[in-house]
Amino acid sequence: MQAAQKQELHEDSLCARDVIEKYPREQRFTLAILQDIQRKYKYIPREALEALAEYLEIPVSKLYGMATFYKALSLTPKGKYIVTVCDGTACHVAGSMVALDEIEKCLGIKAGQTTEDLKFSINTVNCIGCCAIAPVMMINERYYGNLTPKMVKEILDEYRGE
Incomplete structure (x- = not known):
C-alpha cells in the first residue's frame, strides 16, 4: 500500500472517531453510529x-454482520447522487422497470453499482411511499414522480451538469 493511501486510511479512522465519540460507549447506539458514519462517508x-469495534469493545465481525444485514448500510463507496428507484406494486405496474432501464442506460451502470467517478449510485427499493405519483425515483432526498424515459434522461442531465 502506498504512503498516500495509508495516510488517507489513517485520516478516515481519525474522522470516524469524531463521529463515534459523540456517543456513549454502549452497544445500543451501534446502529445509530453506523448510520452517522455512513452519512459522513456515503x-x-x-x-x-x-475504530468502532475498539470503542465498543466488540468484534469487528459483529459490526460487519450489522452492516451487511441492513440494506441502508454499505461497505462500498456510494456516489454523490444516490438514485433510488421504487419497484413497489404501484410503481412496477406504472413502469418503474422502464425508468430503471433508462437510468442504467444513461449512467452506464446497473442497480447496486456506482459510477467510476463516484458521482452516481443506483438502488432499488420495495416502496418509497409515493404510490399516487408512480413510477417514482429519488435522487438523494428529492422525489421525482410520473416518470417517463425522457424525464429520467432530462433529470439525470441536470445532475450531470452541476
Missing part, C-alpha cells in the same frame, strides 16, 4: 468499523 470504511 459508506462505512473498514477503518471506521475497526
Whole structure:
C-alpha cells in the first residue's frame, strides 16, 4: 500500500472517531453510529468499523454482520447522487422497470453499482411511499414522480451538469 493511501486510511479512522465519540460507549447506539458514519462517508470504511469495534469493545465481525444485514448500510463507496428507484406494486405496474432501464442506460451502470467517478449510485427499493405519483425515483432526498424515459434522461442531465 502506498504512503498516500495509508495516510488517507489513517485520516478516515481519525474522522470516524469524531463521529463515534459523540456517543456513549454502549452497544445500543451501534446502529445509530453506523448510520452517522455512513452519512459522513456515503459508506462505512473498514477503518471506521475497526475504530468502532475498539470503542465498543466488540468484534469487528459483529459490526460487519450489522452492516451487511441492513440494506441502508454499505461497505462500498456510494456516489454523490444516490438514485433510488421504487419497484413497489404501484410503481412496477406504472413502469418503474422502464425508468430503471433508462437510468442504467444513461449512467452506464446497473442497480447496486456506482459510477467510476463516484458521482452516481443506483438502488432499488420495495416502496418509497409515493404510490399516487408512480413510477417514482429519488435522487438523494428529492422525489421525482410520473416518470417517463425522457424525464429520467432530462433529470439525470441536470445532475450531470452541476
